[in-house]
Amino acid sequence: KQSELKNFHGKETKTADGAAVELFCNIGTPKDARKAIECDGEGVGLFRSEFLFMDNKRMPTEEEQFSAYKEAAEIMGGKPIIIRTLDIGGDKDIPYLNMKKEENPFLGYRAIRYCLGNKEGYRAQLRAMLRASAFGKIKILIPLVTCVEEMRSVKELLSEIKADLDAEGIAYDKHIELGCMIETPSASLIADLLAKEADFFSIGTNDLTQYTMTVDRGNADVAYLYSTFHPSVLRSIKRIIACGKEAGIPVGMCGEAAADPLLIPLLISFGLDEFSVNPVLVLNTRCVISKWTKEEADALAEKVLSLSTETEITALLKANAKE
């Protein structure tokens, strides 16, 4: 198996009938970008910027963030790198931010909600990303979006910061793209509206599964309900990709499920443009993608979508898995 996988190093990522898709990596630190390159990732689909904050005793300054983003962009050498703005709260705590203890942290003041409520800190992060965009193909991704206003507020902040940078004569990518994570049921249901506000989508299946199934992703007692293969989650994914396509924007997936060999044929059928996976799973994902034609994937997806339960769906997918 390992030697079969080696044959996929340096190859394009294509389905069995030759349709190309992008295969990117999820990373947490600038150094991980090296890992993405070594593992033959074609870009970074998710740089979780919160690790910069969690590995610190205080808020990293604009300058510190700028060097981290620049370093990662330079390591990627012109390949796309999607950096997500601070995604804290829920299970990710940062002691020095002194966030209030909440009854329901996963439903609380977190991610984009926190950032828009703390605009000075958020400005520093966006400014660091914009400045770093002069050194590589950086794209900005917004986590936990639930409504159109959040995307509009980020765009407003970005245009203010761009105007400042212009006035100061500081370089940045004037065509930098802004993406929206679709990882809440609300975002999924208004994906048609959000598609008008974003240059691309990235589906976060870890949270989309948690919120769609109403299951804390860290709670073992309800873990039996935590599966991307529930008809509800699969319908949601299908709809998000369709809305992206309808609006003409690319759709990626950066949740762990993007590397799941059982899910991959469905993602091919739905028309996912970009898979973002843990670097060590790049070659396996490329290998699985190479085994499916669109026609076979469509036939399987049609059967899957006619089933009513997660158990039936996973059984069918396992029975049709390609080794």
Ligand code: PEP
């Ligand atoms: C997700 O929710 O699928 C995701 C990629 O983000 P995180 O796991 O960092 O919440």
Ligand code: MG
């Ligand atoms: Mg998430």
